[in-house]
Amino acid sequence: MTYDVDLNEMKAYILNKFNVEGDFDFLKDGLMEELVDAMMAIDQNYLAKLGEDDDYDDDDAYDLLYEGMQKKYPELKMYAMRLSEDYLDFSEEYLESVGAIEWE
Numbered sequence: 001m002t003y004d005v006d007l008n009e010m011k012a013y014i015l016n017k018f019n020v021e022g023d024f025d026f027l028k029d030g031l032m033e034e035l036v037d038a039m040m041a042i043d044q045n046y047l048a049k050l051g052e053d054d055d056y057d058d059d060d061a062y063d064l065l066y067e068g069m070q071k072k073y074p075e076l077k078m079y080a081m082r083l084s085e086d087y088l089d090f091s092e093e094y095l096e097s098v099g100a101i102e103w104e
Contacts, residue, residue, distance in 0.1 A: 007044075010094050011036055017090040023082070035073070039087045042068040062088060
């Protein structure tokens with residue numbers, strides 16, 4: 001299933017949620033934006049591989065995010081789990097807020 005989602009708006013929403021949460025305020029300036037870009041890229045690659053009738057699987061997406069972030073940012077390996085979980089929560093909140101998710 002494909003949705004027309006403004007990825008720039010989604011990124012701004014997710015970044016704002018991370019900033020408001022404040023748990024990663026210790027990161028150097030600009031790094032959170034880079035991390036969100038990386039997680040969005042992983043998520044978009046996962047979406048691109050889904051077939052027309054395939055459902056988005058949070059567990060599969062989480063595994064890909066978690067592994068991908070550990071590989072790309074080994075110095076932040078201990079934060080990969082929290083980053084991945086928060087990203088999925090925030091992206092789901094955004095998608096729900098713009099009506100891109102249909103709950104069955």
